[in-house]
Amino acid sequence: MSEDKFDAIIVGAGLAGSTAGYLLAKQGLQVLVVERGNSAGSKNMTGGRIYSHSLEKIMPNFAKEAPIERKITREKISLMTRESNVTLDFYSDRLGIQGSDSYSVLRGVFDSWLADKAEEAGCEMIYGIRVDDLMVRDGRVCGVIAGEDELEAEVTILADGVNSLLAKKLRYHGELKPIQLAVGAKEVIELPSQVIEDRFQCLENEGTAWLFAGTPSAGRVGGGFLYTNKSSISLGVVGTLSELIKGNTSVPQMLENFKQHPAIAPLIKGGKLLEYSGHLVPEGGLKMVPQIIGDGVLVVGDAAGFCLNLGYAVRGMDLAVGSAECAAKAVIAAKEAGDFSARSLQRYQKNLNNSFVMKDMTLYQKFPRFLEDTPRIFADYPNMAANMMLEMFVMGGQPAQPLRKSMLKHVKEIGMMNIAKDVWKGVRSL
Known part of the structure; x- marks a missing residue:
């Protein structure tokens, strides 16, 4: 590890962390990304779909190079009971227009690709290291503590995911409430590409995004999801914590029931289980957003609560990328001014307010309730x-x-x- 003082240290190599690292390194800043997983995306169990607009702005035509799975050209929304499934099915090639399109992704490979792009831009990446604490002097964050190592930086960006322990240590948020979090369980099920295209009426390299309400979450707040990949299906359920504790059905059992539903079982017949995972999802909307700016520190992505579940669409990846861009611009301006105080870094909030991130979070702030x-x-x-x-x-x-x-x-x-x-x-x- 370098003993030099970095311009920026970023905790977490997810979409937000790697995007911020990429943008800062491109401007010549000395940047270090610290990821506790053995590689970028190795611990990321979220995902299914990325709306391309925010990353397209940063990396035009990124989908030609990135390891995306399928372009989503069919949207389905279902109301499901134990025996029945009523579905709205929408197909349009307009869903695939570049810049406003979306793709199914497998985060393990996608995050690794984005981290490689950040590294190519000059960002230093360190894997397999857990950041235990932050260095704070006179109320200002000065870097991170990882084991016995202390790494200094002018600014530290927290991109360490839902329920950020580092933001909590700064008292930017308290204990998250059950109503603010959902638990998801997902399986990736392998199927031949031709089988997927036949079963889901997809053309080659095109795919389906399918959301379900009703029995997938045992009739409580939550739902099911299905995304078609090139040669696999991402299938899962999500339930709000506050609702899960009221029922008698566990999340793993919900997923098993979902798989056995007569509308789902034929779609995954003959499939091979490749991956099973669980994860937390921020569900609180704008009211969940904690303090995100301090002296020498910014909070981005899921760590900042930037996620939207609108029932007909679930968004998190585009908000993570967008917030990282807003943070990177604020840090670049702070570097030019030689001032990394909270007052200087308020540009981050201004950038967010002028971007789709905060405008959309504000517009839909009543929907979680x-x-x-x-x-x-x-x-x-x-x-x-x-x-x-x-x-x-x-x-x-x-x-x-x-x-x-x-x-x-x-x-x-x-x-x-x-x-x-x-x-x-x-x-x-x-």
Whole structure:
């Protein structure tokens, strides 16, 4: 390890950490990224999909080189019960327009590629090292402590993921609340490319993103997801911690039930399990964002709570990249001014406020509370949708009822006023 003082030390080689390292090194700053895993992405169990716009801005045409899996050109959203699955299926080649497209990714290989790009730009990477603490003098962060080593820097960027222990040591946040976190379990299941394309009606190199509400999370706040890769499928479930403790079904059992559902089992038939993993997901939205700026320190990505679950879309990777860009610009300006105080680094907040990151976090700040307060989305509405479909498509030889009457019967089970209130709250939160 170098004994020199770095311009910046970044803790974590995920998307946020490597992006910040890449941008800073390109501007000639001396940068060190410290990653506790044996390689970038080796401990990253999140993922499935990256919206390309933020990384495309930094690395134009990155998808031609990066180890992406499939371009997402089909979106599916399902309301699932134990026996049924009602799905909205949308295909469009417009989903694949460069700069506003998205890709399925396997984070182990994708993060490693991005870290290599940072290293090529001049960033120094160290793997297999855990940062135990921060060096703080007179209230200012001056570097990191890793084992017996003390590494100094003008600024330290915390990109150490959900529930950042280093940000907690600075008292930037306290104990995270169960309502702010979700637990996910994911399997990567190997299938031949041609089988995937046949089963999911995909063209070569194109793929499907599929989100589920209802039984995947045992009728509680959460859901299921499926992403098609080149020769595998990423399949998983997510449940909010505060809801999981109310039920009797564990996350691993939820995933097993999901795999055995009659709508899912044929899609993964004959597949080989390649990977099983679990991870924490920030779910609190804007209200979860902790203090992110201090003297000599910035917080980015998941460590800053930058994640959005909108039900029809889950975003975290583009926010991680975007926040890293905002942080890098602030550090570059601080370097030019020779001032790494919190006042100087406030440029980070200004950059965030002017970017899609904070604008989107602000726009959707009410949505996490809407999901929390509307449990009907995960139980009653999937049942209502399934019952309506049964009324339409099952012919039992009995005299038919007017469609309006048969549909209204199931609406009344939830209540017109309840549905109207839920729609109104949902529209307002979005």
